[in-house]
Amino acid sequence: MGGQVGRGFPALEAGGTSSSFFDHVSRSNPELLPFRTSMGPGQLPATPHGTTIVALSFAGGVLMAGDRRATMGSMIANRHIEKVFPADRHSVLGIAGTAGIAIDIVRLFQVELEHYEKIEGTQLSLEGKANRLGAMIRANLPMALQGLSVVPLFAGVEAGEPAGRLFSYDVTGGRYEELEHHSVGSGSVFARGALKKLWRPGLSADEAVAVAVESLIDASDDDSATGGPDLVRQLWPVVYLVTADGAARVGQDALAAVVEAIVARRTAERREA
Amino acid sequence: MAQQFYVSPEQVMKDRADFARKGIARGKSVVVLSCRDGIALVAENPSPTLHKIGEIYDRIAFAAVGKYNEFESLRQAGVRYADVRGYSYDRVDVTARGLASVYAQSLGTVFTAEQKPFEVELAVAEVGESESGDHIFRLNFDGSIADESGFLAMGGQAETVQAALAAQWQRGAGMAQALRWAVAALESPHAQAAAAASGAPSPGGSGGAHLPAASLEVAVLERKAAAERGTHRTFRRLSDDEVALALAAGS
Numbered sequence: 084m085g086g087q088v089g090r091g092f093p094a095l096e097a098g099g100t101s102s103s104f105f106d107h108v109s110r111s112n113p114e115l116l117p118f119r120t121s122m123g124p125g126q127l128p129a130t131p132h133g134t135t136i137v138a139l140s141f142a143g144g145v146l147m148a149g150d151r152r153a154t155m156g157s158m159i160a161n162r163h164i165e166k167v168f169p170a171d172r173h174s175v176l177g178i179a180g181t182a183g184i185a186i187d188i189v190r191l192f193q194v195e196l197e198h199y200e201k202i203e204g205t206q207l208s209l210e211g212k213a214n215r216l217g218a219m220i221r222a223n224l225p226m227a228l229q230g231l232s233v234v235p236l237f238a239g240v241e242a243g244e245p246a247g248r249l250f251s252y253d254v255t256g257g258r259y260e261e262l263e264h265h266s267v268g269s270g271s272v273f274a275r276g277a278l279k280k281l282w283r284p285g286l287s288a289d290e291a292v293a294v295a296v297e298s299l300i301d302a303s304d305d306d307s308a309t310g311g312p313d314l315v316r317q318l319w320p321v322v323y324l325v326t327a328d329g330a331a332r333v334g335q336d337a338l339a340a341v342v343e344a345i346v347a348r349r350t351a352e353r354r355e356a
Numbered sequence: 357m358a359q360q361f362y363v364s365p366e367q368v369m370k371d372r373a374d375f376a377r378k379g380i381a382r383g384k385s386v387v388v389l390s391c392r393d394g395i396a397l398v399a400e401n402p403s404p405t406l407h408k409i410g411e412i413y414d415r416i417a418f419a420a421v422g423k424y425n426e427f428e429s430l431r432q433a434g435v436r437y438a439d440v441r442g443y444s445y446d447r448v449d450v451t452a453r454g455l456a457s458v459y460a461q462s463l464g465t466v467f468t469a470e471q472k473p474f475e476v477e478l479a480v481a482e483v484g485e486s487e488s489g490d491h492i493f494r495l496n497f498d499g500s501i502a503d504e505s506g507f508l509a510m511g512g513q514a515e516t517v518q519a520a521l522a523a524q525w526q527r528g529a530g531m532a533q534a535l536r537w538a539v540a541a542l543e544s545p546h547a548q549a550a551a552a553a554s555g556a557p558s559p560g561g562s563g564g565a566h567l568p569a570a571s572l573e574v575a576v577l578e579r580k581a582a583a584e585r586g587t588h589r590t591f592r593r594l595s596d597d598e599v600a601l602a603l604a605a606g607s
Contacts (some may be wrong), residue, residue: 101432104439115444172587194443197589201411201435 104198105191105219117187118223127230131160133185135270135302135309136167136177138238138249139282140263141291144326145238145247147175148295150270150303151318152310153182162310167321169330171196174212174239175323179268184226185233188219195219209241213250213258221256236267240325247325270302270309277301288324292333296320296341312342369498372473376497379475380422385511387541388419388479388504389525390490391534394579394590395481398538401573409575411591413438413450415483417577421511422476422497430459430478447588452482456493456501464499473497477510483577483590487527513545520544531576532602539603543567569600 101107108115131153138147149166152159160182167177168189176192178185195215199207207215216237223233237250249261264282266274277298286294296312299320303311312319319338323330384400386408397419399408410418410431418434420427434455442450459478467473478495494502494510507525509517520541529537543566574594581590594602 104436104443107436108440108443112440112444115440190443194439198435198439201439202432204405204407204410 102199102202103215104195105215107198108191109222116222117184117191118226129155130231131155131164131182132269132308133164133166133179133182134268135266135274135299135306136179136236136268137266137271137274137278137295137298137302138177138236138261138264139278139286139291139295140247140249141286141288143245143247144240144288144324145175145249146288146291146295146322146324147177147236147238148292148299148320148322149177150299150310150320151313152303152308154308157307159310162313162316162318165321167323168193169323169332170212170237170239171200171206172329173206173242173325174209174237175325175330176216176238177236177267178233179236179271180233181226181231184223184231185235188223188233188235192216192219206242209239209248212239213237216250217252217256217258219256220252220254224255227254234267236265238325240327242327245327266298266302268302268309270299270306273305274298274302288326292322292324292337293341293345295322296338297345300342300345312346314342314346369468372467373498376467376473376475380477380497380510381512383421383512385509385513385517385542385545386419386421386479387507387509387517387521387538388481388492389507389521389534389538390481390483390487390492391529391531392487392579393531393534393576395483395490395492395577396531396534396538397479397481397575397577398535398542399573400542400567400571402571407573409573409593410435411575411589412455412480413442414447414588415577415590416450416452416455417481417575417591419479419481419510420476422474426474427476427478430462430474430476433462434459434480452480452491452493456480456495459495460499460501462499463495463497467498477514479508479510481577483579485579509541516545516548517541532605535574535599535602539567539572542572569596569603572596572599574599 133153136149147167151163153161153164167175170176170193178189196207196212216235232254235252238247240247249265251259251261251265264278281294281297300311303309319342322333324333386399388397397409397417401408406424408420412418412434418431437458438450438455463474474497476497480493482491484490492504492508494504494508507521509521524537576592577590578592581587
C-alpha cells in the first residue's frame with residue numbers, strides 16, 4: 084500500500100515472493116525465524132534431541148511414524164514428544180535432530196504451506212512443498228554447523244496420483260527422493276534393517292502400521308536414544324497415514340493392539356537378538 | 357507555474373468520498389450473514405477464479421466489493437498480517453477485531469494521504485462458538501468501521517439488498533436457509549429492475565431474475581469444523597453443485 088518506488092514494475096518485483104510466508108518473514112520479521120544466520124562463539128549447552136523416524140509406502144499412500152523419546156546427552160529429556168506432524172491435508176513431515184529448532188521449523192513449514200494456499204487459492208505441488216522444506220533446512224545450515232542440526236523426512240500424496248512419495252534431506256537442504264521406505268535419526272540404522280526385511284510391495288494400511296511399529300521397536304532395542312512402546316504409561320508411537328483422502332493420525336486403540344501383538348509374539352518366542 | 361487554487365478540506369474529502377462511492381456502486385453486491393451452523397458469505401460473481409470472498413485465518417473470512425486489484429492487495433496483506441501474528445503468538449490470538457482495525461488504519465491513511473482513495477468496501481467475519489459469538493465488521497473506503505449484528509450487504513445495490521435481508525433474517529436458521537435468504541436478497545435488485553421495466557409492481561423478494569449457482573460465489577465459515585472435519589480451518593468454498601443443492605432444497 085505504501086508508495087514504494089521500485090526500479091521496474093513494483094507489483095511484479097514483489098510478485099515473485101509474495102506467496103511465501105518464509106520469504107515474507109525473512110524480510111519483515113527475521114527475528115521470528117527459528118534460525119538466525121549468525122551465532123556467537125562458545126560451547127553449546129546440551130539440548131533435547133529427537134531421534135528415529137520411519138516412513139514407508141503402501142498400497143495407496145505413505146506412512147510415517149516416530150518414537151516418543153527426546154534425549155539430552157545420555158538422559159531422557161521427554162517421554163511424550165511428538166516428532167511426526169501433518170504439514171497440510173496431503174503431506175506429513177517427521178523431524179530428527181535438535182528438538183527446539185526442529186519443532187519451530189515444522190511450525191514455519193505448516194504456515195508456509197497454508198499461507199501459499201490462501202494467497203494463491205490452490206495447493207502447492209508435492210515437489211514444490213518438498214523444495215520449500217529443503218530451502219528451510221538450508222537456511223538452518225549455519226546452526227547445523229555449530230551442532231544444532233535438523234534432518235527431516237517428508238512424505239505426501241499429490242492430488243490425483245495413486246501413490247505417495249517420500250523425500251529425505253541432508254543438513255545442507257539437499258533433497259533426495261526415496262523409494263519404498265526410509266528412516267532418519269540415531270536409531271535409523273536398526274530401523275532400516277527391520278524395514279528391509281519386513282517391507283514388501285503392496286502392503287495394506289494395517290500391515291504398514293505393523294511394519295512401522297515393529298521397525299521402531301527394533302530401533303529402540305539397540306539405540307538408547309529411541310524410546311520403545313511404553314506399556315506402563317500407554318505411550319505408543321505417533322503414526323500418520325497419508326492417502327488420497329488426506330493425512331490421518333492412527334488412533335491410540337489401534338496402535339495399542341498392534342504393539343501388544345508384537346510384544347506378545349516376541350515374548351512367546353523369547354529370542355535374544 | 358500555474359496558480360494553485362484553494363480547495364477547502366471539506367470539499368476535498370467530499371470529492372474523494374463521492375469518487376470512491378461511485379466506484380463501489382458500479383459493482384455487484386456481496387452478502388455476509390450469520391446462522392446456526394456458521395457464517396455464510398455469498399457474492400454475485402460470474403468468475404470462478406477472481407474471488408471476492410477469501411480465507412484469512414482459522415475462523416476469519418474476508419469479503420469485498422469494488423476494484424479487484426485494490427481489495428486483492430488488501431486480502432493478501434490481511435493473510436500476511438494474520439499468519440505472522442498467529443506464527444509469532446498463537447493461533448487463538450488472531451482475531452477479526454485486530455484485523456479490522458488494521459484494515460481501518462490502512463484505508464484511513466490511503467483515503468487522506470494518497471492520490472486516490474481505495475474504491476473498496478470490505479467485510480471481515482469471524483465465526484464464534486455460538487451465533488452470539490460471531491463478529492461481522494464492515495469497513496468503508498475512508499477507514500470507518502462498523503460492527504454489524506447478524507448480517508450485512510455491501511456493493512452496488514447495497515441498500516436494496518440490505519433491506520431484503522432485514523425483512524427475512526432471523527437468528528437460529530440452518531445453513532441452507534441462510535444461503536436461500538442471501539441469494540433472494542441478491543436477486544431483489546434484479547427483481548425490482550425487471551418489475552420497473554415491465555411496469556408491473558415489484559413482487560418483493562426473489563420474484564424476478566434468478567441467479568444460477570454458476571454466477572454465485574459462496575463460502576462458509578463452519579462453526580463445528582474442528583469437531584466434524586478435524587481441522588482448525590473453518591473456511592470452506594462451496595462448489596456450484598453444493599450451492600444448487602442447498603438452494604433447491606427449499607423451493
